[in-house]
Amino acid sequence: xxxxxxxxxxxxxxxxxxxxxxxxxxxxxxxxxxxxxxxxxxxxxxxxxxxxxxxxxxxxxxxxxxxxxxxxxxxxxxxxxxxxxxxxxxxxxxxxxxxxxxxxxxxxxxxxxxxxxxxxxxxx
Numbered sequence: 293x294x295x296x297x298x299x300x301x302x303x304x305x306x307x308x309x310x311x312x313x314x315x316x317x318x319x320x321x322x323x324x325x326x327x328x329x330x331x332x333x334x335x336x337x338x339x340x341x342x343x344x345x346x347x348x349x350x351x352x353x354x355x356x357x358x359x360x361x362x363x364x365x366x367x368x369x370x371x372x373x374x375x376x377x378x379x380x381x382x383x384x385x386x387x388x389x390x391x392x393x394x395x396x397x398x399x400x401x402x403x404x405x406x407x408x409x410x411x412x413x414x415x416x
Contacts, residue, residue, distance in 0.1 A: 299341070303349050306339045310353025310402060318361075328354060329405035336409025343410040350406025355399030362391045 313335070314328035332350040341349065366374045366387060374387035383389040 299345070302339055302341055303345055306335055306341060306346065306349035306406075307353045309339075310335055310350050310406070311357045314354050314357050314402070315361075326401070329401060332402050332405040333409035333412075336406040337413045340413065341410065343407055343414070346410035347403040347407040351399045351403030354402025355395050358398030359391065359395040362394045366391060 310332050313331040317323055317327045317331060318325070332354065336346045336350060339346075339349075362374075371387045374390045375385050378387055378390040379385045381390070381393075383393070
C-alpha cells in the first residue's frame with residue numbers, strides 16, 4: 293500500500309513540477325520555446341519512476357499546460373488568430389482542431405523528453 297501511495301505522489305509531483313517549470317521557462321523570454329524539454333529531461337532523472345510513468349507524467353504536465361494556455365489565449369482574442377492559422381494549415385479553419393493539435397504536440401514533446409531522461413537514469 294505504501295509503495296502505491298509513494299508512486300502516486302511521485303507521479304503527481306513529476307506532473308506538477310513539469311508543468312510549473314515549463315511555464316516558468318516560457319515566461320523567461322530569452323530562451324527558445326523548446327527549453328522545457330531540458331527541464332523535463334532533468335525532472336525524469338531526479339524523480340525515479342518507471343519509463344512509462346515518467347513519459348505520462350511529463351506528457352500530462354506539458355500537454356495540459358499548453359491546452360490551458362492555448363484556450364486562454366484563444367478566448368482573449370475571440371478565436372481570430374487561431375482560426376486564421378487553422379486556415380493556413382489543413383484544418384479547415386477550425387480553432388478547436390488547432391488547439392487539439394497544439395495540445396498533442398506539447399503532450400508528445402513533454403513525454404518524449406521525460407522518457408529520454410528516464411532511460412538515461414536507468415543506464416547510469
